[in-house]
Amino acid sequence: MDQLFNNFKSSLQTFLNDTLYRVVVAILFLLVFFLLYTLISKGLKKVLYRKKKPTLLVKFIATALKCGAVFFGILIAADILGIPNASIIALLSTAALAIGLTLQGVASNLMSGVIMLNGSLFKEGDYIALSGVEGSVLSITITHVEIVTSSGLRVTIPNSKVTSDIVTNYTVLGKRRIAMDVSVSYDSDMGRVAEVLRAMIERHPNVMKEEEQLVRIKEHGDSAVIFVVRCWTPTDQYWSTYYDFKEQILSDFKENGIEIPYPHIVTVPAKQD
Missing domain, CATH: 3.30.70.100 (Alpha-Beta Plaits)
Known part of the structure; x- marks a missing residue:
């Protein structure tokens, strides 16, 4: 019985001295890390808005930055806890590959949306002709563009179609x-x-x-x-x-x-x- 008690005491001491210490350090790291991320994110948004970048582009950059911060924060915290990073990276890579293969069309629209947001094809309110449709641009999202025709029809066009087709902008020159x-x-x-x-x-x-x-x-x-x-x-x-x-x-x-x-x-x- 004494031997069993001593083993439990030794294991508990090891947990308190090593594992619990690692957990506390990992939690403190995450708190400081995400506090710094919040400050950097807010500062970046102010700079982009000051340069009159499109709101949707600012939101996309902020979301991408957040995803990157979460990814690296988890990796570093896992390393502090003694969890091999290679296992986490392999798991995330497999998941990303599976999702990518399943959502190829969505991924294509997302990438096209990034290209559009960083360019100057058109903006909301412009009158354009695209894919055989003419009308005013109602909204530009990260995956599609919505156009309202002169007949009052609401047409949704995927961003991959926008970047691969000829766009006529009747408004841009004024x-x-x-x-x-x-x-x-x-x-x-x-x-x-x-x-x-x-x-x-x-x-x-x-x-x-x-x-x-x-x-x-x-x-x-x-x-x-x-x-x-x-x-x-x-x-x-x-x-x-x-x-x-x-x-x-x-x-x-x-x-x-x-x-x-x-x-x-x-x-x-x-x-x-």
Whole structure:
């Protein structure tokens, strides 16, 4: 009995002197480690926000930093406790490989999201064309982009598709060119037609007068002369100006006696035998 008691006492003494000491040191290390991480994370966020980096990018960097801190914190704490790091690394590597193979599509979207956040393809509110869809960017997440079309449809596009497809950004330059064809009869006074179209452009308040304007004959059609009208307008006023022109052309041409050709049907009575 005395031998058993002495063995228990010896084991307890060893635990208190070694294992418990290691546990206390590991806990203290984790407390200090994560306190330092919190201070560094907050400081990094302030710097990134001061440099006007996208909010989503800042959150992604903060999350990645947190994951890295947790990983290295656990490794160091395990080493203090005497647990071999090789075993932990092998376990985590196997788990990461299994998850990666299962979620290949998600991983692809995540990486594409990182590329997008660090670039300048577009931002929320921009009007873009992508994958056959046109609309305003509603939100940009780490895995996908949401677009609202002019018809009120909400379209979700994976980030991997965004980075591999052609993106047209209509907003980024702050201006957009109106280009429309106008048909007139061959009997019209072409000089007068050009004057009327130029006057329409000049008096519209949304037209950017400092930018290039063009009114020229573009084509000799089968039944009409085709004029091309080009001018620039602020992006957010493009469609209102475009439709104003469509309405104004009808009004101005009617006022100036300029004919807009349209198909005619000629009925020829059948000959009587």
